[in-house]
Amino acid sequence: MTKRIYNFSAGPAILPTEVLEKAQSELLSLNGIGMSVMEISHRSKHFVPILESAETGIRELLNVPENFKILFLQGGASLQFSMIPINFLKTSADYVVTGAWGEKAVKEAKKCGNVNVIFSSKAEGFKSFPHQDELNFSQDADYIHYCSNETIDGVEFKYDLDGKGIPVVCDASSDILSKPLDFEKYALVYAGAQKNIGPSGVTLVIIRDDLLEKVPENQFSMLDYRAIAKNDSMLNTPNTWGIYLISLVCEWLKNKGGVKAMQKINEEKAKILYDAIDSSDGFYSGHAEKEARSLMNVTFRLPSEDLEKQFVTEAVRYGFDGLKGHRSVGGIRASIYNAFPKEGCEALVEFMHDFTNKNS
Numbered sequence: 536m537t538k539r540i541y542n543f544s545a546g547p548a549i550l551p552t553e554v555l556e557k558a559q560s561e562l563l564s565l566n567g568i569g570m571s572v573m574e575i576s577h578r579s580k581h582f583v584p585i586l587e588s589a590e591t592g593i594r595e596l597l598n599v600p601e602n603f604k605i606l607f608l609q610g611g612a613s614l615q616f617s618m619i620p621i622n623f624l625k626t627s628a629d630y631v632v633t634g635a636w637g638e639k640a641v642k643e644a645k646k647c648g649n650v651n652v653i654f655s656s657k658a659e660g661f662k663s664f665p666h667q668d669e670l671n672f673s674q675d676a677d678y679i680h681y682c683s684n685e686t687i688d689g690v691e692f693k694y695d696l697d698g699k700g701i702p703v704v705c706d707a708s709s710d711i712l713s714k715p716l717d718f719e720k721y722a723l724v725y726a727g728a729q730k731n732i733g734p735s736g737v738t739l740v741i742i743r744d745d746l747l748e749k750v751p752e753n754q755f756s757m758l759d760y761r762a763i764a765k766n767d768s769m770l771n772t773p774n775t776w777g778i779y780l781i782s783l784v785c786e787w788l789k790n791k792g793g794v795k796a797m798q799k800i801n802e803e804k805a806k807i808l809y810d811a812i813d814s815s816d817g818f819y820s821g822h823a824e825k826e827a828r829s830l831m832n833v834t835f836r837l838p839s840e841d842l843e844k845q846f847v848t849e850a851v852r853y854g855f856d857g858l859k860g861h862r863s864v865g866g867i868r869a870s871i872y873n874a875f876p877k878e879g880c881e882a883l884v885e886f887m888h889d890f891t892n893k894n895s
């Protein structure tokens with residue numbers, strides 16, 4: 536087998552080896568049909584069950600109620616920054632901003648109408664999330680938008696935000712499927728697939744039926760959630776390869792015991808890294824406040840930028856990739872999504888100890 540390295544990339548990110556192997560084994564001939572999944576009609580009897588299995592997989596894993604539709608779109612999570620206000624911003628919308636992605640969502644929404652940023656931790660450097668009782672929603676808000684895990688900053692909400700009757704829209708791109716979600720609280724949850732669900736090029740949208748009814752008449756078809764839902768995500772040709780891989784990832788996750796079991800493993804993995812940071816006598820310092828620490832993206836700094844550069848360079852030599860922080864914030868970021876193995880966290884900690892010994 537070709538050697539796989541420890542891939543800490545924030546996205547597109549590591550996929551389970553079992554999934555890649557299964558896809559490899561079926562690449563030339565899917566279920567013995569003599570064609571790959573990329574070479575058949577999306578309306579064929581060979582593809583339709585794959586779409587169904589991806590949809591059922593997500594529904595079962597996240598316990599999504601019947602009054603929600605599960606859609607596979609394109610355009611990334613970034614298109615949702617626009618598509619959500621285009622469809623649902625009529626009077627005003629409330630945005631909770633705890634990091635760089637939430638900020639981008641605001642920028643797009645402002646092009647559509649009246650946006651109230653009811654919370655932002657930007658001035659403090661995006662290190663925390665607000666508690667429910669700190670949030671005062673606008674009475675006329677059409678919806679509330681927030682990002683459950685800020686991938687760049689490594690800040691993760693530890694609860695499902697309650698809109699108190701106002702529809703809650705959540706960008707869960709980088710922590711979906713890492714833990715259970717309470718769909719009582721949500722009207723729309725979306726996620727680019729390339730962090731924790733599959734390859735890039737697919738966006739998962741889980742949307743409540745009553746929100747679908749609010750899509751304006753005569754909406755452009757490709758921006759029309761209702762039309763897309765009516766056509767089972769096949770208003771046009773979907774990303775068949777991406778959806779196929781998502782179906783395999785769902786199968787893999789189920790075999791691992793589902794998202795609750797995964798959450799426990801994710802907590803263990805993150806603890807290994809955060810403990811190393813906290814016991815380093817300040818050589819490593821975590822970016823996020825302790826209670827806001829992400830289980831998916833562990834962000835930290837070293838005493839100087841030079842040492843950070845050196846850390847990343849030496850890490851590559853040890854077989855660790857993707858540890859450089861996002862270009863906008865610097866530092867180090869270890870992304871440890873579902874598919875990332877615990878041994879990789881242990882190996883990184885060993886490297887961190889060595890690096891401290893040589894450089895402090």
Ligand SMILES: *Cc1c(COP(=O)(O)O)cnc(C)c1O
Pocket residue numbers: 546610611612613614636682684685686706707708709727728730
């Ligand atoms: C990666 C990411 C995005 C952007 O996703 P694209 O699919 O590249 O558009 C948006 N939000 C969050 C939280 C992300 O992690």
